[in-house]
Amino acid sequence: MDFDLSPKMRVILEMINEFVERELMPLEHEYLHRPWEEVEPKLAAKREMVKQMELWAPLHAKEHGGMGLDLVEYGLVCEALARTPTGVYVFGCQAPDAGNIEILMKYGTPEQKERYLEPLIAGRIRSCFSMTEVDQPGSNPVMMDTTAVKEGGDYVINGHKWYTSSADGSQFAIVMAVTNPEAKPHLRASMIIVPTDTPGFNLVRNIPVMGHSGGGWHSHAEILYQSCRVPQANLLGPEGHGFVIAQERLGPGRIHHCMRWIGICNRSLELMCQRALTRASAPGRKLADEQIIQAWIAESAAEMRAARLMVLNCAWLIENKGVKEARQDISLIKFYTAGVMQRVVDRALQVHGGLGMTDDTVLASFYRFERAARIYDGVDEVHKVSVAKRILKEFAAERGIQ
Numbered sequence: 109m110d111f112d113l114s115p116k117m118r119v120i121l122e123m124i125n126e127f128v129e130r131e132l133m134p135l136e137h138e139y140l141h142r143p144w145e146e147v148e149p150k151l152a153a154k155r156e157m158v159k160q161m162e163l164w165a166p167l168h169a170k171e172h173g174g175m176g177l178d179l180v181e182y183g184l185v186c187e188a189l190a191r192t193p194t195g196v197y198v199f200g201c202q203a204p205d206a207g208n209i210e211i212l213m214k215y216g217t218p219e220q221k222e223r224y225l226e227p228l229i230a231g232r233i234r235s236c237f238s239m240t241e242v243d244q245p246g247s248n249p250v251m252m253d254t255t256a257v258k259e260g261g262d263y264v265i266n267g268h269k270w271y272t273s274s275a276d277g278s279q280f281a282i283v284m285a286v287t288n289p290e291a292k293p294h295l296r297a298s299m300i301i302v303p304t305d306t307p308g309f310n311l312v313r314n315i316p317v318m319g320h321s322g323g324g325w326h327s328h329a330e331i332l333y334q335s336c337r338v339p340q341a342n343l344l345g346p347e348g349h350g351f352v353i354a355q356e357r358l359g360p361g362r363i364h365h366c367m368r369w370i371g372i373c374n375r376s377l378e379l380m381c382q383r384a385l386t387r388a389s390a391p392g393r394k395l396a397d398e399q400i401i402q403a404w405i406a407e408s409a410a411e412m413r414a415a416r417l418m419v420l421n422c423a424w425l426i427e428n429k430g431v432k433e434a435r436q437d438i439s440l441i442k443f444y445t446a447g448v449m450q451r452v453v454d455r456a457l458q459v460h461g462g463l464g465m466t467d468d469t470v471l472a473s474f475y476r477f478e479r480a481a482r483i484y485d486g487v488d489e490v491h492k493v494s495v496a497k498r499i500l501k502e503f504a505a506e507r508g509i510q
């Protein structure tokens with residue numbers, strides 16, 4: 109495996125790094141502290157600049173107006189964009205839209221593609237993904253209460269979801285609901301497109317997460333589906349295949365997240381070094397002279413290097429051997445990289461002392477919002493259990509242990 113940058117990728121990453129520093133980092137404070145409606149027009153103007161530079165939608169196919177990068181290349185782009193919180197949004201590759209685009213691309217009917225996919229890729233609309241429920245364990249989503257019952261030519265959806273990220277201002281949700289209650293557990297649910305202006309789609313509130321309710325793209329909603337009626341033509345993919353499709357979506361999606369987290373580590377380490385080299389610890393000494401700070405920098409660099417190579421290796425595996433072959437690696441990178449990010453951000457914040465706790469640097473927001481990385485897209489524990497079970501099974505088979 110060779111992860112050396114091609115000349116094309118070198119240029120792309122240089123352009124992105126420059127844009128992130130010049131155009132997006134200055135907007136960080138405003139993005140984190142002003143209402144979404146106030147910041148969104150400024151981000152829209154930056155999006156136009158990105159389109160002019162032909163760097164829009166790096167993951168998506170060229171025929172859809174994207175850059176058509178492969179998964180390893182796109183991972184490198186995510187890493188560069190994540191140094192600032194609005195990077196992925198401004199370049200048209202933000203979650204949950206990126207994942208929904210992939211589903212629509214693969215499973216959408218021509219009508220669904222025209223109505224939902226094209227405007228979504230172009231950045232004219234936003235979307236959300238509504239699976240997790242208030243009263244059932246998201247870690248075991250086959251335990252789902254939400255139902256979609258056929259009536260006439262429609263599905264009638266009832267259920268109580270939350271953590272439907274970015275629902276506020278979205279034009280449609282992809283909703284997971286039980287359509288085949290008698291089937292095997294993982295074949296009971298389907299994905300259904302629900303326009304958010306459908307009667308019965310009730311956005312109850314943006315949930316305060318770590319004290320921040322946010323708004324627009326930067327929010328997580330609680331949603332009550334009450335006799336929410338949509339045509340059966342809004343079914344995405346085969347009926348009962350919701351979990352199968354979700355599994356496909358999550359594999360590459362974890363590369364996007366993990367490389368984004370490495371980008372957050374990069375920014376945190378930069379800030380850590382900057383502060384250590386400029387802050388006195390004693391007369392004539394700087395923080396950078398203290399061995400404990402040096403150890404944090406070295407430990408961060410080592411963990412980041414390990415995580416980065418694991419993620420790139422996994423991206424390569426998905427690209428060349430398929431999601432199934434990479435399943436173990438997908439779990440490994442998910443919990444390992446989330447943990448590395450949490451430790452690196454924590455060390456960077458600690459080096460900043462009281463300043464780290466303020467919002468005068470981006471670190472406190474990384475600390476607040478990125479803690480969730482160990483929870484969404486599969487909690488740490490579930491990934492660890494699945495990795496361990498597989499290792500034990502293979503070991504037992506090799507040694508003939510019953």
Ligand SMILES: Cc1cc2nc3c(=O)[nH]c(=O)nc-3n(C[C@H](O)[C@H](O)[C@H](O)COP(=O)(O)OP(=O)(O)OC[C@H]3O[C@@H](n4cnc5c(N)ncnc54)[C@H](O)[C@@H]3O)c2cc1C
Pocket residue numbers: 204237238239240244245246247248270271272273274317328480483484485486487489490493
């Ligand atoms: C910021 C954020 C954004 C999100 N965005 C979305 C979204 O856009 N769409 C969506 O549908 N969902 C979203 N989610 C929801 C997320 O997917 C769930 O929170 C996650 O799957 C965990 O489910 P739960 O919260 O119900 O926790 P539970 O399933 O109740 O688990 C609670 C805890 O129990 C432990 N645990 C669970 N199972 C096991 C086990 N088998 N072994 C050992 N320990 C275990 C873990 O420590 C876990 O953290 C988001 C969550 C967050 C925090």
